[in-house]
Amino acid sequence: MKFGIDMGHNTPPDTGARGIKVEDQLTKAVGTRLIEKLKSRNHRVINCTPSRATSVLNSLSKRVNTANWHRVDVFVSLHFNAFNGKVYGTEIYGVSDTSKKIAKPVLDKIVKLGFFNRKVKHGSHLYVLRNTRMPAILIECCFCDSPKDMELFDAEAMATAIAEGLTGESFEKDLNSDPDDSAPKTISIPEILKLQQALNKLKIVDKDGKALEENGVKNRATESATQNLQSILNLNADGIAGPATWGAINQILSQPIVRENHAAGIIVRYLQYRGGADIDGIYGPGTNRAIRKLQAQYGLVADGIIGPATWGKLFG
Ligand SMILES: [Zn+2]
Structure with a gap:
């Protein structure tokens, strides 16, 4: 599989929400780990995060163009929500039925970490979903202004959950890494x-x-x-x-x-x-x-x- 990974914002003037933590830093922390994990299992990954942009629209269109140019199989945009400090949980946006089917196992994995399930939602209002030419999802990992979510959040666990949800593979450490695996159940x-x-x-x-x-x-x-x-x-x-x-x-x-x-x-x-x-x-x-x-x-x-x-x- 060839994944296009987009670490939301991180391209001034396209900057993200500021809550208890800063969205730009969070998307980068998760995105960097996610890219590593996918590559470690021989998936191809295109980092669709631009290094500079002249405007927010320019930042968004660069992400889309990179994904379209490289013809990635699935485009994944990483974001963190912010509202009033009281709302918490995870939601994933998709437009096509295929996108929503890709979103579901990812959401399930994140929810297993303890985050509240805010469901897969229709995201035709989102530029990167509307303009990419392949199945695309936008993950609102959790709320960066929610004390509950920020207490629970761990970039490594979040990246693992997303990688597992996207690929259906297990990324748990040590589980499958023993090459002399004669009795896997007793490791x-x-x-x-x-x-x-x-x-x-x-x-x-x-x-x-x-x-x-x-x-x-x-x-x-x-x-x-x-x-x-x-x-x-x-x-x-x-x-x-x-x-x-x-x-x-x-x-x-x-x-x-x-x-x-x-x-x-x-x-x-x-x-x-x-x-x-x-x-x-x-x-x-x-x-x-x-x-x-x-x-x-x-x-x-x-x-x-x-x-x-x-x-x-x-x-x-
Ligand atoms: Zn965002």
Whole structure:
């Protein structure tokens, strides 16, 4: 396949949105990685981002002309949205049915990272989609003015998701890289091992209620334990430990001090799960009772405050 990759803006006076982060920098970070990844799997890539332009229209027409001149198979324009700081998520624009079919798996992969699905949309108002002569999509990766999206965003993960969605290939590291691949299912992957160790430390069990074997092997047990944790924390329960899941795991492993009426969210959901309280993410009286009971069982002062001693027992 020959891909035309367009890193949105980056060509003054064609500059992008400024939110918590700057769109120009984000499209460049994702685009550079995406190009590398596609090339690493022997796809041909034409970088359609112009180096200079006299106007915004000139910048846009240069992108289109490059794609048309090189007769790329698929044109991909990378952008980041901005609105009012409150809206978040991912949307992809296409014009033809073929474009929309190309957009769908890309969107699905990005949504798997934890971004809100704002759907594939009709983009006949977009210059680069209207004027390219091949199937073309414009990806609004997420909102650069949304704290939620910018917390979740990782350029490497975003580029991987787009590459996988475009090609249907897996770009996961180490998975297919062993040339002497006689027993592919038993390859130990450091990232999976780290996940198994973390889940065991958090006392998260698999679908059969068992602790995980720490062997670095990607298997159903690890996936189901990951889903278990994701459900407890109210994350997208896809069984894949992406940035959102790792962010949550690391937040819990950082063992913050948690007190009634001072905490909410992921940490509280986890503590409610451990204490057998209703899981709603708010540390109210019910959670307090459950925590005190747990502390009493551990032989600790039952004060309802989760500090180093309680965390020590929870992870012990
Ligand atoms: Zn843009």
